[in-house]
Amino acid sequence: MSELFKAVDALVASRSALPPAQERRRLRVAHGLTLDEVAAALKVRRATVSGWESVKKTTEPRGPEREAYARLLNKLAELYPTPVEPAVLVPVPSASASVEAPAVPAGQTPAPAAMPAPVNTQTPAPPPTAPDGASRPERTTTPSSTSRRPDAKAVPARTPAGVDSRFENGPLAVVDVHADGQVLAYCTGGLVLEVPAKSLPALVEWTLKEARLGQPKLAGPGKDADPLLVLTKTALEHYGLPVALTEEERLAGRIPEGHKVVKQLFRAEWKLTKRGFGPWARIYRPATGSSRACVHLCIPSWHALDARHWGRAGQLPPAELARVLGVYASRVMTPRGSTAVTGLELMTALHPATRASEPGTDGKRHSEHNPGSLGKDPVDPAPCEAPDGHPLLADLPRFHVRGPGEKLFEEAYDWARPMTDDECTLRHLVGIDVNMAFAAGANGLIVGLGAPTHVTNPAFDPKLPGSWLVDLSHVDLSKVKAGKQWVELDGSLLPSPFTPKGERPEGPAWYATPTVAYAVELGYEVRPVEAYVRYDNGRYLDGWYGRLRDAYLATMSDLGVDADRTPDDFLAAMADYKSRDPELAIVVAAIKATVKGGLGKLRERPRGEGWRPGEPWRA
Known part of the structure; x- marks a missing residue:
């Protein structure tokens, strides 16, 4: 009889109820778990867990793995219940028009759902990335399978504990353009964002206002790290930049100031540092008060990632490159230039030269030497x-x-x-x-x-x-x-x-x-x-x-x-x-x-x- 009972239990377990793929991923990320950690616990391959969370091609676990997976998800659901949000009007970042969600009558609470869907797009919004930027990005094969996030201002951010909501999408993004012209930003943790910007000045504006990229400061008197955009060859072509530098440009370390893209930046009142628009470019506007407006660019095809130090990183696909740079950024700092430049910048980031003084007689603070x-x-x-x-x-x-x-x-x-x-x-x-x-x-x-x-x-x-x-x-x-x-x-x-x-x-x-x-x-x-x-x-x-x-x-x-x-x-x-x-x-x-x-x-x-x-x- 015991064998019959075990067989019956196995049949019941093989049909354990599981939430939708998107909810599975939300629960895992909410607890700060990586795909590798879940795979190791369930004794399956990482790709298997990734398939269980795939929105387009969801695979279902079987046998004892399904029972264990269901138990894990049930425990996580108790810790992180599905948030209930009122329906809102959300502008979609793509070229399509905004869609108005059905209104909720006054005094009535909206019914809970597996995952709130404030806008009826083809692919729902993914949850924020895990706190550890070192998690491996989840690869996508076609533009239609990428995760897209609605406008960040319209949807309240659900940021994991310990992650600065200003930088919830990580320190950097690799910008790539698919064959159909769709511009995507591959962030750390597997997140992929749609990029609506049609020009480089617009890309800089989008990065500062909507992308939520950057890194918190490493020391009290320091400054937050500016967002870093890595431009692939397709992104360079899309924004009117050369895929490779000429010999003269390579020796000068920059493209000429008369280049049409540089002129676009100047017309939009953006500035470049003295080193100009080179493999590691810094685009900024003078700071007003404590606010900074600055974006760093890294261009691998212009030899920004020296093969002596970065190996074949410059030839990696966007998601893999985002992972490599993301791990480095989370454990060292967001790259500011060559590894030598970043090593020096790390010293300054940990020991800033100045700090704010105590308030004076007029109640104002001023800059003073940081001991x-x-x-x-x-x-x-x-x-x-x-x-x-x-x-x-x-x-x-x-x-x-x-x-x-x-x-x-x-x-x-x-x-x-x-x-x-x-x-x-x-x-x-x-x-x-x-x-x-x-x-x-x-x-x-x-x-x-x-x-x-x-x-x-x-x-x-x-x-x-x-x-x-x-x-x-x-x-x-x-x-x-x-x-x-x-x-x-x-x-x-x-x-x-x-x-x-x-x-x-x-x-x-x-x-x-x-x-x-x-x-x-x-x-x-x-x-x-x-x-x-x-x-x-x-x-x-x-x-x-x-x-x-x-x-x-x-x-x-x-x-x-x-x-x-x-x-x-x-x-x-x-x-x-x-x-x-x-x-x-x-x-x-x-x-x-x-x-x-x-x-x-x-x-x-x-x-x-x-x-x-x-x-x-x-x-």
Whole structure:
């Protein structure tokens, strides 16, 4: 009898009632669940769950999966009952006319429905995206299967907890044009919006007024991130822009100011920054009060996404590209330019240069320096820190070559030596790579925040950032102090850590504080002759390092490489991590490039623009 009862229970479960596909998706998103999480819980493929939620081609679960799925939806329905809204007049963003919903008599409550449908369009409005911008977009195959949202002003937003309603559609969108001329904006989380704009100025207006794109500020005194639009080749053609830059335009980094689209922007009273309309363009109007009107453009076919850092991201379909950039934006920040530019912008976003002061006697606030940040006004470096061509060195002879006693040579280490005879007999060479090594070097680093102070015969202070003129030629790497004992090593096989090429220093030279501190750590006495130190200092990069570290660890964890694995498991997981999710592997590479590029950007050299040695440059 028990077997008969089980068979009967299975028959009942196989017909468990399920809400419509759109309601299934609403419940999942309301609880912040991704398709991957539901699929893992039900032991099915991600595409299977996506099919259960598809409006056009809904598939139905069967067997025990249906019973479990129905139980999940019933639990979620108890937590997130269907909201009841009065019928309203909603303008449709497409070219079709508005449709007036039936009026509700006074005092009468409208009947609840599975999903409110305030306008009779061919495809109903999707719910807002999940809080995690890292969820994989749900791919669509035809324009008719895309999700469309009615006018944002007419329908009250149902935003998940923790998501800023101003930016409910995510930080960015990839704008693409289908063969039938329909313009669509692919957002994070699988959301696709109809774009009614017929020109680039209209697209900018639509983005600021209706698209609800952007990202909340990362620090209290900071500013919200401006929305980012990524224009595909079809979008460029649609809005009258070239699909590719000419050689002259590529070298200039922009299209000419006389281009018809640039003229359209100027006629509409939009402005461009000094870098003009290039691969990363910024279109804005001067701020009025606290309100900003600015949209960033990213144009992959103009090489905005450098293949060295973004891999094949520029060739991805719109939905996949939105996912890659969306994950990066949610874990790092909305891209502002190259990974190097974004790395530098992240520092500023976490430590804005200014903040609002306390109200004065007149009750008004004003802008003041934000403690712990790099000021908005540049300061000169120490002469030994200045790169060649800097205005501080304008009095030097034209072809003068500065040596270690005049110039700070602190670069990434580059050293190699011939192999010994014994080493040549070995069968294997083991290479050791420290993941995020540049980021780890920034962790806890004390950074100078103001102008340097020159001192003579100073006592070395490892907590004081600056440059020190000191003789380290006496440091013998064959003898290292461990506690109170000296340990003998084979120093002939080790490079000197005090020169970029590994040679032993020959006399006094300029070193940064961490390098001199390392000599002290080895047990050697140091006596600086002079120094340029910064008494205004702080751990400026700690928050920057922490955010990039967390972004790296979270993305690697998504790829199956967790930080707490055993060494053997770690190596096995690293062996093929890129093949598990090639799109997330792109994000990992971009995060690492953001670290190296952001630090390198702090010492940016002149980049053309008619610069001559002895003149200042923008960076």
